[in-house]
Amino acid sequence: MKSKIIRKRTKLADARELLLNSFTPPDSCETIELNDSCGRVLAKDVIAERNVPHYDRAAMDGYAVRSSDTVSASDSSPIILRATDEISEGSCVRVHTGSAMPPESDAVVKIEDTSHKGDLIEVHTQVHPGKHVGYTGEDIKIGDKVLDAGHFLRPCDIAMLASIGINIIEVYRKPVVAIIPTGNELVKRPSQITPPPGKITETNSLMAGMYVSKWGGKPQYCDIVPDNPELIGQVIESQLNADMILLCGGTSVGERDHVPDAVDSIGKILVHGIGISPGKPTALGVINNIPVICMPGYPAAGLVCLFEFVRPSLMKLAHINKIRTPPLQARLDRKITSRIGYVTYTRVRLENGNAIPLMTSGAGIMSSVSRADGFVVIEENVEGYEEGEIVEVELIE
Structure with a gap:
């Protein structure tokens, strides 16, 4: 059994970079209904096979005319046209926004x-x-590339795809965690x-699991595993069909904390001990190109x-390049x-533009998380912030 002393504290940025550089995302795709594609990532470029609009249309309520029949028209000297069903010299046709333009009108x-x-x-x-x-x-022409592969699909994108007649779409498969x-x-x-x-x-x-779903993944739940290194190792090996493995608990240095050693016996522990508070005992590893995150x-x-390791890893696995809020x-x-x-994460509540600190320590107090609106993140080279300072609050999604 390896020593359970955390010998090295790795900086947050270095730990995250090590983890993200340790694996490559899968390229497996699936075809789904357009109605189910919100929040998914396109696997291929989308090329328009239909014009938008697919006909000449009126962009305003009014009268379709031959422009040559309106020369010199003004409030003081209006031109008189006759409303008819077809355009001819000296006539006009009533149209509404979106109406097809009558032949001969311009x-x-x-x-x-x-x-x-x-x-x-x-x-x-x-x-x-x-x-x-x-x-x-005028909006989209046949043959135009309307969206690139890797695009994160939003409701407005889906509406646009529907406008060119797309009903199914090829997207990257959701990563299984x-x-x-x-x-x-x-x-x-x-x-x-x-x-x-x-x-x-x-x-x-x-x-x-709920955050995994929120961030574009698919949770694969396992039963509780006792603090037994052999059993932990067996369950890890049984889950190597997943794209990421997330272990909860057993990461510290107590007699019953076997998770980092179990991971290292199958793959490789990259980091054990990170300069974050709370969260120092976090361990990060990789097994056969599968990122393994051991959270306290x-x-x-x-x-x-x-937030700091699962989310960015999941974004990479899902081919999501979405900018954080x-x-x-x-x-x-x-x-x-x-x-x-x-790097210290102080839980705060927001009220009338003020950040009210709840807790800096007390990682086991769940109510302090549910009562918080977000974290004030204090960088590792800063001792803290004074009352009245303007601070940034990372919202808890």
């Missing part, structure tokens, strides 16, 4: 630039050819019975690990401190 006079007396229409402004007309292919909770103290949920002293309800896999059992530490700025309600050498 412009639209807005309804507010006209007045009428029966079927006689007074035109109060001159229009040039193409005025208020949307021509065939095996989630393995470990610990003799854990009790499987759901249970209406309060666990006896020394036992707790297992909830880390629930939190982790305390909920607040586990949440930091999810920028932090909010708020005024600090009171002073907060940190340890030099550690």
